[in-house]
Amino acid sequence: xPARQPPLKQLLANHQFAKPNREFKLAAIDTAAKPFSxxxxxxxxxxxxxxxxELDTLQNLFFADRRFKLLVVLQGLDTxxxxxxxxGVFGRMSPLGVRTVGWKAPTEPERAHDFLWRIHQQLPAxxxxxxxxxxxxxxxxxxVVNGQLSPRQTSQRYAQINDFERLxxxxxxxxxxxxxxxxxxxxxxxxxxxxxxPTKRWKFQSGDLTVRKQWDAYQQAYxxxxxxxxxxxxxxxxxxxxxxxxxxxxxxTVLKDQLQRLKLRYxxxxxxxxxxxxx
Amino acid sequence: xPARQPPLKQLLANHQFAKPNREFKLAAIDTAAKPFSxxxxxxxxxxxxxxxxELDTLQNLFFADRRFKLLVVLQGLDTxxxxxxxxGVFGRMSPLGVRTVGWKAPTEPERAHDFLWRIHQQLPAxxxxxxxxxxxxxxxxxxVVNGQLSPRQTSQRYAQINDFERLxxxxxxxxxxxxxxxxxxxxxxxxxxxxxxPTKRWKFQSGDLTVRKQWDAYQQAYxxxxxxxxxxxxxxxxxxxxxxxxxxxxxxTVLKDQLQRLKLRYxxxxxxxxxxxxx
Numbered sequence: 198x199p200a201r202q203p204p205l206k207q208l209l210a211n212h213q214f215a216k217p218n219r220e221f222k223l224a225a226i227d228t229a230a231k232p233f234s235x236x237x238x239x240x241x242x243x244x245x246x247x248x249x250x251e252l253d254t255l256q257n258l259f260f261a262d263r264r265f266k267l268l269v270v271l272q273g274l275d276t277x278x279x280x281x282x283x284x285g286v287f288g289r290m291s292p293l294g295v296r297t298v299g300w301k302a303p304t305e306p307e308r309a310h311d312f313l314w315r316i317h318q319q320l321p322a323x324x325x326x327x328x329x330x331x332x333x334x335x336x337x338x339x340x341v342v343n344g345q346l347s348p349r350q351t352s353q354r355y356a357q358i359n360d361f362e363r364l365x366x367x368x369x370x371x372x373x374x375x376x377x378x379x380x381x382x383x384x385x386x387x388x389x390x391x392x393x394x395p396t397k398r399w400k401f402q403s404g405d406l407t408v409r410k411q412w413d414a415y416q417q418a419y420x421x422x423x424x425x426x427x428x429x430x431x432x433x434x435x436x437x438x439x440x441x442x443x444x445x446x447x448x449x450t451v452l453k454d455q456l457q458r459l460k461l462r463y464x465x466x467x468x469x470x471x472x473x474x475x476x
Numbered sequence: 477x478p479a480r481q482p483p484l485k486q487l488l489a490n491h492q493f494a495k496p497n498r499e500f501k502l503a504a505i506d507t508a509a510k511p512f513s514x515x516x517x518x519x520x521x522x523x524x525x526x527x528x529x530e531l532d533t534l535q536n537l538f539f540a541d542r543r544f545k546l547l548v549v550l551q552g553l554d555t556x557x558x559x560x561x562x563x564g565v566f567g568r569m570s571p572l573g574v575r576t577v578g579w580k581a582p583t584e585p586e587r588a589h590d591f592l593w594r595i596h597q598q599l600p601a602x603x604x605x606x607x608x609x610x611x612x613x614x615x616x617x618x619x620v621v622n623g624q625l626s627p628r629q630t631s632q633r634y635a636q637i638n639d640f641e642r643l644x645x646x647x648x649x650x651x652x653x654x655x656x657x658x659x660x661x662x663x664x665x666x667x668x669x670x671x672x673x674p675t676k677r678w679k680f681q682s683g684d685l686t687v688r689k690q691w692d693a694y695q696q697a698y699x700x701x702x703x704x705x706x707x708x709x710x711x712x713x714x715x716x717x718x719x720x721x722x723x724x725x726x727x728x729t730v731l732k733d734q735l736q737r738l739k740l741r742y743x744x745x746x747x748x749x750x751x752x753x754x755x
Contacts, residue, residue: 261678284570291563293578293609297571330572388754398745399540406754466677475667475685 205454208232213434213451214427217359223420223435228380230437233447241442248449249289255456256294256326262461263324266370269452270332273377274415275405276387278438279330282377285445286452287328296321300331302339312336312354313361320365333358334374337422342414355425366430373455374431375448376423377438381412484733487511492713492730493706496638502699502714507659509716512726520721527728528568534735535573535605541740542603545649548731549611552656553694554684555666557717558609561656564724565731566607575600579610581618591615591633592640599644612637613653616701621693634704645709652734653710654727655702656717660691 202208212232214221234241259267271279287295298319307315313333321327337354340346346354362372379387388405391397408415427433434451438444481487491511493500513520538546550558566574577598586594592612600606616633619625625633641651658666667684670676687694706712713730717723 257675261675280570280572283572287571289567290571291559292566292569292571292574292576292607293559293562295571299572328571385754392749392752392754395742395745396536396540398749399743401749409754463674464678466674470671470677470680473671475664475671475688 202233202235205450209434209451212436212447213432214423215429215432217427218424219427221420221424223378223416223423226378226435226437228378228383228437229439231440231443232437233450234440234443238442241446245285245442245445245449246289248446248453249286251453252286252449252456253289253291253294255453255461256290258461258463259326259456259459260294260324261463262459263464264369265459265461266321266323266365267326267456268321268365268370268372269326269328270334270372270374271328271330271377272332272334272375272419273438274379274384274412275408276384276391277377277379278441278444279377281441282375282445282448283328283330285441286449290326295326295328297328297330300329300335313357316361321370323369333361334422334426337426338415338418341418341421342411351421352425355422358426359428359431362426362428362431371455371459372431373452374426374433375451376419376433376435377444378435379438383439384409384412481512481514484729488713488730491715491726492711493702494708494711496706497703498706500699500703502657502695502702505657505714505716507657507662507716508718510719510722511716512729513719513722517721520725524564524721524724524728525568527725527732528565530732531565531728531735532568532570532573534732534740535569537740537742538605538735538738539573539603540742541738542743543648543740544738545600545602545644546605546735547600547644547649547651548605548607549613549651549653550607550609550656551611551613551654551698552717553658553663553691554687555663555670556656556658557720557723558656560720561654561724561727562607562609564720565728569605574605574607576607576609579608579614592636595640600649602648612640613701613705616705617694617697620697620700621690630700631704634701637705638707638710641705641707641710650734650738651710652731653705653712654730655698655712655714656723657714658717662718663688663691 212226235244259265271282273279283297287297303312303315316333319327319329337346337351337358341351366372388401388409391401423433423435434447436444436447491505514523538544550561552558562576566576582591582594595612598606598608616625616630616637620630645651667680667688670680702712702714713726715723715726
């Protein structure tokens with residue numbers, strides 16, 4: 198980003214939420230906004246590439262340091278760009294450096310446990326970065342929209358998530374949650390593109406259209422879930438995601454800032470190694 | 477690679493082994509050879525990048541096709557370049573497209589099972605590519621070198637591995653095994669570099685030097701294990717790996733060829749989707 202841009206905190210003022218139940222309207226956040234853009238698309242793309250390489254370096258240091266675990270949550274409706282974010286933002290890290298978990302509908306053995314059971318098993322270990330493509334937040338979205346949870350049960354789940362994430366935070370996990378925010382029109386275009394491209398059509402599922410018809414209900418469920426689970430220890434960032442380049446630029450910038458604030462360092466080295474010659 | 481190069485089969489003649497107990501001497505394979513190089517290092521690097529992007533496209537098709545599973549095994553001594561291969565060859569695939577598994581010494585619960593128990597759990601599913609950084613082959617190397625397995629027990633393990641891999645092959649898993657072959661001198665240099673570079677020293681473990689002292693025993697254990705487990709359904713490729721660029725070039729070329737021979741295709745599409753418009 199050009200140096201003339203306002204500081205990150207100011208740029209994020211209307212997009213990052215770290216206090217539960219602060220009043221906010223998802224609909225008031227412009228999906229086409231580009232607060233992190235320098236104005237020129239080619240420059241923005243080059244900035245994303247540079248950031249992805251910086252994140253690779255930071256990942257190496259993060260792994261060596263081993264004081265923290267990093268959990269990145271990517272949430273968003275179909276076609277909102279979760280896969281594209283994985284490629285654009287995390288794609289320059291060594292495949293060993295980042296573990297991605299794509300969450301699907303729970304299986305039968307998973308459903309026989311509480312909804313956080315399977316999540317706990319996939320959390321990052323010390324020095325590890327895990328990126329969740331969808332997450333435990335699906336469990337306060339899908340069943341809410343489909344009327345399978347009462348308002349009381351839903352509120353209980355929000356509180357359970359907050360407590361769970363606080364445990365993780367208190368035990369060294371840095372949690373960064375992104376909601377990829379696209380417009381209804383943008384989703385229509387992307388689904389149509391998926392249908393029209395023979396190399397992408399296999400991704401199309403008729404269920405995509407069923408979910409699309411529940412657009413308003415999902416927007417509302419997202420708004421409530423984000424408001425209820427935006428905490429100091431696990432803030433949400435709403436990412437205007439109609440522009441893929443801007444989406445990657447914003448996410449990479451927030452992650453870089455987060456990693457830099459950890460003041461990562463290489464572990465102290467044994468002075469005896471200074472003079473060691475390998476035979 | 478320039479078109480004037482001999483065909484792949486010929487290039488691989490002395491490096492790929494698909495028949496058990498064929499006589500071969502690991503020491504006879506030159507670790508500094510560059511059979512896949514076009515001669516110019518910059519050209520070779522560009523070729524690796526181009527291949528990595530082609531492998532990304534093939535991975536997308538592999539996932540869509542879903543008829544196969546792909547298991548890539550990377551074996552080699554410390555510093556032989558397993559991590560570098562992951563980055564150079566697989567680094568352009570979407571993080572969602574490839575799952576890497578780094579195998580360490582087995583934990584106590586793992587040791588309470590047969591040695592293939594934990595391996596089975598991490599195998600690729602349909603459409604998935606899994607890359608093993610070390611593998612079940614450690615179980616016919618480490619305990620052999622350390623005298624914890626009798627020759628009879630070792631032979632039994634070779635047979636168990638062959639049977640296990642045949643099961644996998646018969647049920648749709650394509651198995652590609654690479655041994656990254658470096659010289660003793662090259663390892664000394666790389667370990668020394670690790671010590672001397674403050675951003676890499678944290679990777680250094682004094683155990684690395686203990687294992688290094690067992691060099692000859694490891695070469696012999698590798699030679700025997702490869703000879704015993706080179707099968708038609710799970711061949712070994714010995715990769716001259718003193719040159720990192722050549723190593724990546726050779727591995728990427730073999731993988732691309734393997735994927736192309738599967739005649740991958742997009743699944744048949746429902747003609748009703750041809751005229752569907754997203755509302």
